Amino acid sequence: MILATDRRELLRGAGALALAGALAGCDALAQAAPRRPNIIFILADDLGYADVGCYGQRDYPTPRIDSLAAGGVRLTQGYASSCVCSATRIALITGRHQQRLPVGLEEPINTLDPSLRLPPGHPTLPSLLRLAGYRTALIGKWHIGLNPAAGPLDYGYDRFFGYPGGGTNYYQQPTGGTPATPDVLFDDRTQVRRPGYLTDILGDEAVRWIGNGQGPFFLSLHFSAPHSPWVAPGDQAAAAGWTDTFDRNRGSLATFARMVMAMDENVGKVLDAVDRLGLANDTLVVFTSDNGGDRFSDMWPLTGAKGELLEGGIRVPLILRWPAGLPAATSPQVMASMDFLPTLLAAAGGAPDPGFPPDGEDLLPTLRGLAPVRARRLFWRHRTADQAAIRDGDWKYLRLGGREHLFDLSRDERERADRKADEPQRFSALKAAYEAWNATMLPYPANSYSYDIKDIDADRY
Template sequence: MGWADLGVYGARDFATPHLDGLAAQGIRFTQGYANSAVCSATRFGLITGRYQYRLRGGLEEPIAGAGDQLGLPPEHPTLPSLLKARGYRTALFGKWHLGALPKFGPLKSGYDEFFGNTGGAVDYFTHKAGVAEQLPSDLFEGEVRVDKAGYYTDLIAEHGQAFLRRQTAAQPFLLSLHFTAPHWPWEGPGDGAVSRRLRSLNHTDGGSLKTYGEIVAALDAAVGRVLATLEAQGLAQNTLVVFTSDNGGERFSNTWPFSGQKSELLEGGIRVPTLLRWPARVKPGQVSDQVLISMDWLPTLLAAAGGAPDPAYPSDGANLLPQILGQAPAVTRKLFWRYKANAQRAVRDGDWKYFQTAGNEFLFNLAQDSRERANLAEREPGRLAQLRADWQAWNAGMLPITDDVRTYKISGKVQADRPGN
């Protein structure tokens, strides 16, 4: 999802009333980031609260398909496993994409329930990870492959609603709804016939701005139904709701005013919509400039639940609960990214950003130049050198990017297999 794909962030071509309403009821963050410029790498950061580059599977950009032996180690603490240890009921409905069964899976990493796809992209109607007739569905109930009729966005929401109807105020829960929308293939709710004509599951195959708007509108409506069920169950007041994306936009997305897209460490590839609502504790109608990133949610949500990360696996994220509750001012962050395609590197330190691609270095002041158009490297050589050194020092503590690491480049070829083809 592009940063401006919601009405509250500037979308003009379609409406997102339910997500706009969610923003009005809590906090809209203007400087929320994904841990990576592609999906599964960010998901490693989200579920572990650590830089994905600490795990071999997290180096993949994104992780490969069902035959791969890389994934999230079941023994690694996760947000669901740590909450489960505190008595929470946990469920994931939607996209997993952190390693294939039978070696990896949601039920092995802290979730009590799972319905969804284990890989990356799936057709919204056939729920297959490709277009070949003989391919099985990549849809699982627990660890059993299933076939279900229906538009995938709606199926995910229906499972979320059913889960909520089984909950009570006495039982704390974590519900992860990992919609694939608005990921390709470009199929709105009325495009069942289109799915039969696709040559591949690929962002370049078919689609239009109109179709993209229908995909986002269906997502917005699904979120609205889930929130209505939460309200009907009497659980909305003390439930913390977060909405965000695992990378920036591509092809039909709106990333204005930023440059770049998915697979790039420019702002358009990593800055994402981020909303939070918690009626019992958070005042409505807020807009926050606090810089945050996917891996911050583990320490933050654990703190809200009265817990903390496993000390043997300290979080690289920050506990931002004091900032969310208005108990402390915004904190300055220093965040790091890397991406194999074009040898990309990035550091965000306060208002400053260091960016390198294909050996070319850039220095941007994001407060003055959110478009990343004015390279200040020659004007600020000392700052450039410092941020370069900071990145190198951080990188030395991460797993190296070796030749066997696969990566996805949206504007060019893909090394090894592209998930979904």
């Protein structure tokens, strides 16, 4: 009989062996210099760590996302740079701590204040890839400010089809929606109406933009799924009845499952388009989430959820597939949203703007098997409940709900065995490191909006 703890150790060991075997067998791959890949960056919205099959989901199938993991690098310690969406997206697009920018202090952006925007001319992942010769598009969610002069087309994207705010309805309504779920879609700068289910619309638009595969290209496909409102394909009555973003009386596990499966099908549409064009070998596909899952998500074995700096609020699925450039492996490498800018630019033969050095790291050598797994030091903060966290190697300092903790994540992913009494020097050192980092970031303004965690139970932490 294998106990649960033994089983986890076996799985961890098996993962390490799989990685070692894959890297040992990919010498030719590591030595080769693959040509610049097309890049497809797929970002789910509020997807939990175990919401897809390759990360443990067993209640519904996600075969197309699982196929990415089977043929690519599946990271077991991938992180969002925030526990809410706007902040993560700013870290992703700039490669820097979002707290360096006033717009990054809104958690998430939930105001019409036109001053909340990236600074004009600030270099971004799409603008730097465009300088490197890539055509660029964002299909889906923006959520980095609602200023009409500060949308995707103003920061490096050649094409935008999607919505600028934090959410929109999955079926556009004859009335134009409600404040909670507005029916907002833009085709570049023109507001449009499209019949159908939003996840399908975005998948179809992504395939249309890929077109004949003229490249190199960079496609950001930022799905709304499985973010609220919880509306499944075909359920137009549910879409019409949703009036409150925080409505606690709607949604279900079954609805959530259908939403994730619809996203998986549309990931498949895009992969099939790349296959038909014969581009799969030279296309780097990334799949991840902007933060941890919400109320219907599965975060096992983690605790916490969206809006919290527990692992369940920030650890997310993270897969990279590039047959010509990456081995198929499971990796324990710690990687966060802000690492994508330097890593993807390295794959594309570009480089960050020297005037805006990234806080993220280029992890391509490790992912390719040319360098060992790299120890990382990552920081998070979130205004709600005075949350703070630092991960240094396997150790994590966490402040949440008025309490401070120290966890050894290599032994306690569920963050239940508080080690601060056993390791007082380590606890003090990590707390001091966090405070030193925090002092270099912008302070929260008095009126900064923060995500509302309902009924925080201090006994959970």
